[in-house]
Amino acid sequence: MSRQFANVKTELPGPKAKELLERRHNVVPDGVSYGAPTFVESAKGALLNDVDGNQFIDFAGAIGVINAGHSHDTVVNALQDQVAKYIHTGFNVMMYDPYIEFAEKLAELAPGSFDKKVMFLNSGAEANENAIKIARKYTKRQAVVSFTGGFHGRTLMTMSMTGKVKPYKFEYGPFAPEIYHAPFPYNYRRPESMDEDDYADYLLKQVENFFITEVDPSQVAAFIMEPVQGESGFIIPNKTFVQGVYELCKQHGVLFIADEIQTGFGRTGKYFAMEHYGVEPDLVTVSKSMAAGLPISGVIGRKDIMDDAGAGELGGTYCGSPLGCRAGLAVLEIMENEKLNERAVKIGEKVMAKFNDMYDRFDAIGDYRGLGAMCALEFVKDRVSKEPDKEMAPQVLKEARERGLIALKAGVYDNVVRLLMPLVITDEQLAEGLDILEEAIEAATVGAKV
CATH class of the missing domain: 3.40.640.10 (Type I PLP-dependent aspartate aminotransferase-like (Major domain))
Incomplete structure (x- = not known):
């Protein structure tokens, strides 16, 4: 599917990111974790650009720090x-x-x-x-x-x-x-x-x-x-x-x-x-x-x-x-x-509607929930037993990154994908990001069955 905003040109990490990763591992303790194996070059609104020319839709917001958007x-x-x-x-x-x-x-x-x-x-x-x-x-x-x-x-x-x-x-x-x-x-x-x-x-x-x-x-x-x-x-x-x-x-x-x-x-x-x-x-x-x-x-x-x-x-x-x-x-x-409180409500409505559709498609989703634009998917191995699937969430995030979407893991059982996109995100960026998330879940689900 063609993308207007997400644009991953190289396999992650790209050549510049690989060099920086090596330097990072030489000097930064492993206890300081990272999600995406790349490095930012610039950021604006709800979009992130890395050092290798890749552009990502940001559904992480620096762990909820960028409600007003990057570099407003x-x-x-x-x-x-x-x-x-x-x-x-x-x-x-x-x-x-x-x-x-x-x-x-x-x-x-x-x-x-x-x-x-x-x-x-x-x-x-x-x-x-x-x-x-x-x-x-x-x-x-x-x-x-x-x-x-x-x-x-x-x-x-x-x-x-x-x-x-x-x-x-x-x-x-x-x-x-x-x-x-x-x-x-x-x-x-x-x-x-x-x-x-x-x-x-x-x-x-x-x-x-x-x-x-x-x-x-x-x-x-x-x-x-x-x-x-x-x-x-x-x-x-x-x-x-x-x-x-x-x-x-x-x-x-x-x-x-x-x-x-x-x-x-x-x-x-x-x-x-x-x-x-x-x-x-x-x-x-x-x-x-x-x-x-x-x-x-x-x-x-x-x-x-x-x-x-x-x-x-x-x-x-x-x-x-x-x-x-x-x-x-x-x-x-x-x-x-910019009426960001009202915008958060609208974003939440769109996300939860998409989650509802994805819940019908993927049995791996045990629950979806949200308050305003604070929304999450919980993955399980079985909807009846509700056994947490802690392998699914990181796989979904990996598949999403490779398609140009940055999101976060969470959960008592490490089985939740949470969304914290900037509230200034456009409707078009939001829709594209949610489509990528859906594709990522599909890919992760197929991979889990193989």
Whole structure:
């Protein structure tokens, strides 16, 4: 089939990429993984060009970082303007107004009818680390509860909170103390005797029992929850469960932290995915797409909670860099002007319609799910047993790359293909990318049968 956007001219990796791969393996540790065996030359919108002249449609978005698209003119212009003025002064040395303006806008946009304050950091893991520090400082409690299947980062604290062993935690212990994991609803794999609401009620009862068998609520500083679990394969809890956990937190004086690092900034069709559930988190952590690729993260929280820490107790050398703040302001401008929240909903509708067609075609697809433009396919060996097929997902991704599409693997069982395309993707690019994905599944399915 002829392609308008995807154009793989050479076998991957091409000659220039092979040379760079050899240099990469000589100097970069193997523990730093990579997906596509090639190197980018340029990127614009939803398209990637590699060093050998191949063009790819991007359904990965740098793991959810590029909602506003690669090298958007609004972001580029803002960064060029900022670089000409000053690059860095250290906010805790000499402050700068882009930090204040960006904080004001995020405080206004974040869910919650209360007054909020905002601090900026460097990465998602650092945002989660600081959210826990803030929660412990405010509550004077030590314990933290996260959820099975959750991913919160690769530092000691965030690795401890992460609810999947390989590849994130295996042989990296001992972990931070006073971290507990509560059950999280995986609706595709719920007991057949339960509907979604019954399942949510059952798990909420387990969370209540958790306070008896694992840790007393009077010792718990915070629950931390992803509105949609990212690394575990876009597992979407129902509203009953999220609201139930939120109410338990309120009942026991426990803070509710929403980890919006992958779900924020339009990915699910709203600025923050927690808006889908009708709850007002005490603290929200953000990063990834907030600055179109510039390293910055943040904690947004209730004013009284955020102000409990004393001067000098929070911060860091590069936290809230001028470039990151200017890029973040540009992203918010793009989101408003180009209506990216509405665009995410439309993208999601198109993706899910295509997934429905593919589900009818391929028995290897056990489940498809999505919230806004956060969509995933789960592969199984058998639809009745739901046995995960962890070999299928990487094969599908390989077949897709060879046809000019970049996507990502995920899943508790490593059997999920997740899509995080830039929200500025055109309808034509989206359709072509989905067609390539379908061809890749067909090729992988045929290969599996041979």
